Amino acid sequence: EVQLVESGGGLVQPGGSLRLSCAASGFTFSTYWMHWVRQAPGKGLVWVSHINGDGSSTNYADSVKGRFTISRDNARNTLYLQMNSLRAEDTAVYYCATIWSGYYALGYWGQGTLVTVSS
């Protein structure tokens, strides 16, 4: 069974940093592209970032480019999102998700971790 478990969320001050993790199990992690998606309170889903299987290719939404870094450790079956220079508008539940294998769609989703940026 595919499982994705996010962690690392919490309260951080504006300008601060946080690193999210997504522990994966139940599938061959290294062969799956992975995504981060976020959802501000009461708002819609927003795609944040993507990484390919070996970590050599990454992409970001304009709103986080230059501040967030996606990475992965295939030996630990773990996806990361390093978030720097955080702003109030980054407050959201952050979901990790797999690609739907072989297709340009998202497949399996984690339950999310809440990041709150506030002083």
Place this chain on the structure above:
Amino acid sequence: QTVVTQEPSFSVSPGGTVTLTCGLSSGSVSTSYHPSWYQQTPGQAPRTLIYSTNTRRPGVPDRFSGAILGNKAALTITGAQADDECDYYCVLYLGSGIWVFGGGTKLTVL
């Protein structure tokens, strides 16, 4: 900046049929955008329904179907049920490793 458009809300009667759409602020949606659809109930993680325009994820009831209608992607729910009442999101792949979500449609079944 590319904006993916969805109806903010829609209403359907139990047993009825509803079609939600997914468009582009400029241009037409085609299969080249690999449209996909997701369902989200409040407080829960999203669930993938449809990928590659019209392929149902295993386990998704066949009353959910996807297509290209005119210049938009479309999700049709046939025989709507009470537990279909939730939010629906489309996603388009813009190429070069960039995906964009639509703003979502809140579906009411009443």
